[in-house]
Amino acid sequence: xxxxxxxxxxxxIGTGKTSLVKLLAEEYDAHSFFExxxxxxxxxxxxxxxxxxxxxxxxxxxxxxxxxLKNELNTHDIFHKTIISDYYFVKSLIFxxxxxxxxxxxxxxxxxxxxxxKLPKPNLLVYLxxxxxxxxENIKGRGRVYENAISDSYLxxxxxxxxxxxxxxxxxxxxIIDVTNLDFVNQNxxxxxxxxxxxxxxxKGVHRIKL
Numbered sequence: 588x589x590x591x592x593x594x595x596x597x598x599x600i601g602t603g604k605t606s607l608v609k610l611l612a613e614e615y616d617a618h619s620f621f622e623x624x625x626x627x628x629x630x631x632x633x634x635x636x637x638x639x640x641x642x643x644x645x646x647x648x649x650x651x652x653x654x655x656l657k658n659e660l661n662t663h664d665i666f667h668k669t670i671i672s673d674y675y676f677v678k679s680l681i682f683x684x685x686x687x688x689x690x691x692x693x694x695x696x697x698x699x700x701x702x703x704x705k706l707p708k709p710n711l712l713v714y715l716x717x718x719x720x721x722x723x724e725n726i727k728g729r730g731r732v733y734e735n736a737i738s739d740s741y742l743x744x745x746x747x748x749x750x751x752x753x754x755x756x757x758x759x760x761x762x763i764i765d766v767t768n769l770d771f772v773n774q775n776x777x778x779x780x781x782x783x784x785x786x787x788x789x790x791k792g793v794h795r796i797k798l
Contacts, residue, residue, distance in 0.1 A: 590788060591711040593660065593674035598715030599726035599745045602735060604673040606772045607715065614782065620659045623651065631733040641686040645695060649679045653702050660707055671779035676706055681748035707735055711789070712761040714749055721767050753793050760789035765797040
């Protein structure tokens with residue numbers, strides 16, 4: 588994996604991003620780090636009343652992600668050549684565009700654009716795609732009460748936001764891997780299918796993979 592010093596794993600809510608990063612970090616002896624969303628006090632409030640709490644939620648995520656990425660990506664680890672995270676900073680903009688009214692989003696985007704320039708881009712971005720029905724099964728299965736109100740339409744909006752970004756960006760290669768029918772956590776053969784594609788070299792742009 589020397590060709591990809593920094594890999595970001597992305598995906599919708601419930602696709603298994605964190606689980607895959609843990610497996611990849613073990614497979615490649617890589618350094619990994621994870622978004623600390625569970626500690627955000629605005630998240631449960633947002634699901635209860637999105638209009639009231641969306642702006643402070645998105646601002647808090649923006650600050651938290653920036654500080655974490657700056658610290659993790661600027662710390663050189665001589666024992667690990669590859670860094671893998673379970674999110675990319677652009678996630679902030681995608682969710683903000685869905686959750687915020689136009690005036691608040693425009694203000695937010697001004698801040699986002701300033702911060703984005705200070706962070707390195709990934710050498711490879713992997714977007715885990717899963718159909719909404721499977722996402723809802725995974726969300727219910729992990730038992731976070733505040734996630735019970737997540738609608739199918741919200742998950743579809745998230746998919747669309749990521750696809751729009753991936754199709755427009757030209758800075759790094761991006762893989763869209765359909766994991767709807769995979770269980771890479773419990774089935775080694777499914778995990779191996781993903782590894783086959785991660786071990787290849789890619790040009791910049793979007794590469795779609797259905798397993």
